Amino acid sequence: MTQPDKATIQAAVARIKPYIHQTPVLSSRSLDALAGAALFFKCENFQRTGSFKMRGATNAVFSLSEQAAAKGVATHSSGNHAQALAKAAQLRGIPAYVVMPSNAPQSKVEGTKAAGGAIVFCQPTLQAREATLAQVVAQTGAAFIHPYNDYRTIAGQASCAYELFQQTESLDYVIAPCGGGGLLSGTALAAHYFSPQTIVLGAEPQNANDAYRSFHAGYIIPADNPSTIADGLRTSLGDKTFGIIRQYVADILLASEEWIVKAMRLIWERLKIVIEPSCALPLAALLQNRPAALQGKRVGLILTGGNLDVGVFFQQYQ
């Protein structure tokens, strides 16, 4: 497979349309005033299974031939990709095998089970995870769907910015968070083919700045066990996502932990929506850095998901 082109992305958009939500774009006068720009928040927290991961997983699952699909799909993930892949497989009526570390959060285990996924637990090490996945694939013949370093996944994630460009005219910039780079590379391809005047920026935690360093070094520098509340952004880039990001992304902005929390709270309070910490990166990076070039511009921000434990809030009512 080669990098998704215009036709590939259009095909992905059409393929997943019956199975995903077209998510709304929200805005807020008070946040515009704070940022000095017109902000358009693409709300993937309202996506099925609670995150944009549903797009890539659905495209990958429905791209498989009948013969390949019959054997099911497999992945390793303790996050949003696990739930998304399980749901996409359920929609196609095929099995999904999800390798999870034995210490995965209970909420993610429940969510994946609820979507019909078969969970295979392993020791919480990278080695155990990869060995277990290889074993599952060997035993079942299931197709491995990588959470981000897979062109089918990337083409699906591209549908998010594709939709945003249709919903919101003349965006000068789009900012997407960057973990493994699936969403950011998809966003960059969508802009390149469908809104070429839009400049694409990534946003990453200062405490997990491997994509920033890789981008400026010109080669992949893996994340080294980073510590950030943005738990979806702790992963390293893959060769496929990095190739697209180097080619089509203008820059990567960084945000401190303090600004991530501030931005997350602002989004809860002003937009009245529940988002997970990784979502807050684009706004955090914008407010912390206030890049002069963005002042007065029309800026899209992708909010990636809303899966987090809100129990702390509800303890006060017990």
Next chain:
Amino acid sequence: MTQPDKATIQAAVARIKPYIHQTPVLSSRSLDALAGAALFFKCENFQRTGSFKMRGATNAVFSLSEQAAAKGVATHSSGNHAQALAKAAQLRGIPAYVVMPSNAPQSKVEGTKAAGGAIVFCQPTLQAREATLAQVVAQTGAAFIHPYNDYRTIAGQASCAYELFQQTESLDYVIAPCGGGGLLSGTALAAHYFSPQTIVLGAEPQNANDAYRSFHAGYIIPADNPSTIADGLRTSLGDKTFGIIRQYVADILLASEEWIVKAMRLIWERLKIVIEPSCALPLAALLQNRPAALQGKRVGLILTGGNLDVGVFFQQYQ
């Protein structure tokens, strides 16, 4: 003035349209499964100033003659009506005087100030509040806009269900929370004139069941200092709202504090939106009582607002 009729509500809808948001209607397969009905959530937490109160306040403010408006508007409120009236007055370019108890929550004081309201503090007693308001009105000539017991306010609140009926076809039921009854009576009038096949139900905390008791007694029984986390629903009915509710509302359902918290959390987790406790009443009453008549039906639920202190959640990040 008499009860708002069809033309009055249509005029209110047109009058406030430039100043308010058309709020979205959300749904969730998993909540439908829990309730055994198709649920349509009208999201007034996304309304300007964060609640449906903006509708009634805007209608009242823009209903005033030029001469009356020039003297401004006044009210007593420590809740969402205060912010809404201040914002509506700001939009018309006239002063808003808001009488608040000296122990009003800081967030409400800030919100009202941010919307341009002039706050007049008083002792935290009903007597002091009414005396202070009378003084303000006497000194300024401002028009008193009651939070709910005013036909202009009620006609504005009716625009919410009016919109819902346009966005969502063939609703069998609509459930609205009931505090002073402004929203519930507006909803009942909107159904009567624009969706007569829709049955309107109120929802109220068991711990603040004055509307339920009044409805069944046939006369107003005032709330007696009720204790409920649904702080927007502690008020008593007024004669105008009660008259409409008696005539056009089918029944009032009750919900326990436990179910209010459960329903609020379900809405946060499944719909990924921030709502205040009073919002949760329709879903709480539906899940607690599971009325047989509603099974399999299309049910609208009005989510009234999203103004609450989320600080407790963010303490974990400090």
